[in-house]
Amino acid sequence: MMMYIGELARRVGATPKAVRYYERLGLLLARRAPSGYREFDERSVEIVRMIRRARFLGIPLNEVREILALLEEHSRPCEHVRRLLRERRAEVAQRIADLNSFDRFLAELESVPAGESGGCAILACVDPRANGSRHAKNRIRGTQRRGCG
Amino acid sequence: MMMYIGELARRVGATPKAVRYYERLGLLLARRAPSGYREFDERSVEIVRMIRRARFLGIPLNEVREILALLEEHSRPCEHVRRLLRERRAEVAQRIADLNSFDRFLAELESVPAGESGGCAILACVDPRANGSRHAKNRIRGTQRRGCG
């Protein structure tokens, strides 16, 4: 029934460090054994599993916290999650468009014939005053390291 | 012709601090006026503009540096650059494919009907360990959210 942090982490596919991080952010509560070890039950497993699922979908932890708060109120967070998913899809679509734009830019550079005199003909073309320097700031949060399929 | 850091930053839509950061990372060289002020020319503008474009698209600065380093070499970079560009394009294409796949995944989740009892039916459908965690590790760069396919 009770388990320590290592087993919890193993069961949900996380690391003990991540679990401690979730606890520190207040997403999770852990009792303590007399030794000081954190003790978790099945409910903790479910919570952390849900955190991982949300994270897998790209939902940041502060939004996960909102979802968990809704759960605590016995409300059903589905509509909330659904809205988050819609927003996420819009971001993904925007990002795809941006990448296509960048790909066209790279393709143009590729089609530049090699120069013969000193210097690089491609470099000379890196100027296009076209677009590109509008910064969309931090709107897009995609993957960070682990690609998923 | 020559400009100080503020004008450069303004022209490319960056901040002086970011430009100093690029210089510190070796992406950019700046001459110094007798006063100590950094002096930039049109080529610097082009370089920083390209950095911003790449950053906007989620390419990390150390990879931008690889590209720029080759561009800066006046030796005979064209073939090198061309190969690098092909690799970039392949990665961009892969990233686009990943995002499209992720988008389809999100679309499927959107069609999940709302559950009635406690919990979220949508999140219940997600298994982060199923196919997502085969770690592509360093492949995906870009923004901070985690995408999946």
Add this chain to the structure above:
DNA sequence: CTAAAGCCTGACCCCGATGGCAAAGTCAAG
């Protein structure tokens, strides 16, 4: 000349979501 604005270096803290490492305490098995 003065004042404002811009620039210099360097430093420190902040964000997300961990990873890595270290010293020290605990648990379970042989």
Add this chain to the structure above:
DNA sequence: CTTGACTTTGCCATCGGGGTCAGGCTTTAG
């Protein structure tokens, strides 16, 4: 008891800067 695996806390690092401060220098406009 010993060993080794596990856990604790805590600090430093990542990436791409943003924000702010300090103290001092330069440039430019009035």
